[in-house]
Amino acid sequence: MAPRLAFLGLGLMGQAMTANLVRFGNMEAPLTLYNRTKRKADEHSVKLGSCKVAQTIEEAVSNSDIVWSCLENHEAVMHTFESILSVDIKGKLFVDSSTIPPEKTNAIAERVLSAGGEFVAMPVMGEPTMAATRSLICIPSGNPASVDRIRPYLEGVVCRSVVDLSGEELGTSSLLKLMGNFLIMATMETVAEVNVLAEKTGLGTKNMSKLMNVMFPNPPHAVYNRRMVSGEYHTGVPMVEVHKAISLTESVLDMARKCGASVKLYEIAHEHLKAVEAFAGPTADITGIYGATRQESGLPYENGTQ
């Protein structure tokens, strides 16, 4: 019998992923949706069709074989798993795509496994527009047989590629995801600084984009360049709110300090994120790093205002 799926967490990522699950997942049973703020689940369900909304986490879990979560942070995941673990989870598979520290992943996985469930840690790389276009990268780790249970819903359904860590300790994929975030922050810094330099030298960001679009036509460079040069970094819906990015970068800096790694580039990115928060507030977009770099260079935070 085809597995029944539930998805917990309908934020920017969860909404895009569930839309693709319904459209491309060849699911025989309706997808169960749960969100802490139920109104969002109701509205999303109407938009998608072929879904049903669960009133509680317990209801979603009890009526499903695979429960996939994508929640804000480790507090949200811990809180959600307290409810999950209050029902019988024997034989059920839990897949978590939230970005959380490796030790939290291991702690939750241990509790799920000892209650008779299966657990796959599967953080994702790619922001919401990439999630919408099935361009994510999924990084599953855990028992290979458990990873195989979720595999039919990955490539071509919610993502373009899988970095397969099956057989590895569960926290490994969370650790690799943090490294992926490191690459993202460093890319964002590069794109922000080169555009500021282009403007200050008189070359202009239009000419800069001509080269950028040929040298680095793909995400993430292309995504950040578009958001920065178009002004979306201060006018658009944030793809990641800066306060969330600060909390993630701080956990990576802490990890680097503990293992004695030198990460100066990342420290600069962190400083810029703090400057974004101080100037534009905690819900400003992460690519406001461009605005912070502009200010350091004597330009206004917002582009197109001179």
Ligand SMILES: NC(=O)c1ccc[n+]([C@@H]2O[C@H](COP(=O)([O-])OP(=O)(O)OC[C@H]3O[C@@H](n4cnc5c(N)ncnc54)[C@H](OP(=O)(O)O)[C@@H]3O)[C@@H](O)[C@H]2O)c1
């Ligand atoms: N955005 C990105 O670019 C991106 C890229 C890769 C990975 N991720 C990761 O994907 C995850 C989700 O990101 P997102 O952008 O979708 O975030 P989001 O739009 O802020 O959505 C967060 C989700 O978590 C739920 N939530 C928050 N606190 C909760 C709690 N205490 N109990 C239960 N539910 C709670 C929210 O419910 P409510 O609707 O009730 O608030 C919402 O469904 C995060 O771990 C993020 O790091 C994000």
